[in-house]
Amino acid sequence: MIFATALATGIFTAMLRSAFAVISVAFMIGLIFVAAFLISGASILGLILSVLGFNAGLATFALGVFLTSGNPTP
Numbered sequence: 001m002i003f004a005t006a007l008a009t010g011i012f013t014a015m016l017r018s019a020f021a022v023i024s025v026a027f028m029i030g031l032i033f034v035a036a037f038l039i040s041g042a043s044i045l046g047l048i049l050s051v052l053g054f055n056a057g058l059a060t061f062a063l064g065v066f067l068t069s070g071n072p073t074p
Contacts, residue, residue, distance in 0.1 A: 029054075
């Protein structure tokens with residue numbers, strides 16, 4: 001399911017390079033989190049922590065790209 005979602009969002013974003021595509025991808029990712037929450041029967045705290053962890057990972061990745069963009073490693 002994860003690979004199918006990644007494939008669908010990647011193709012969709014590549015085809016439509018616009019704000020609509022970015023919003024749609026964010027909506028699809030949020031939909032996956034909600035579907036996993038409903039299927040697994042986890043607590044609300046588990047849903048919040050998983051979304052926060054996902055966003056923290058994206059922010060950390062973006063920060064790493066930003067910090068190394070001016071100084072390429074040898």
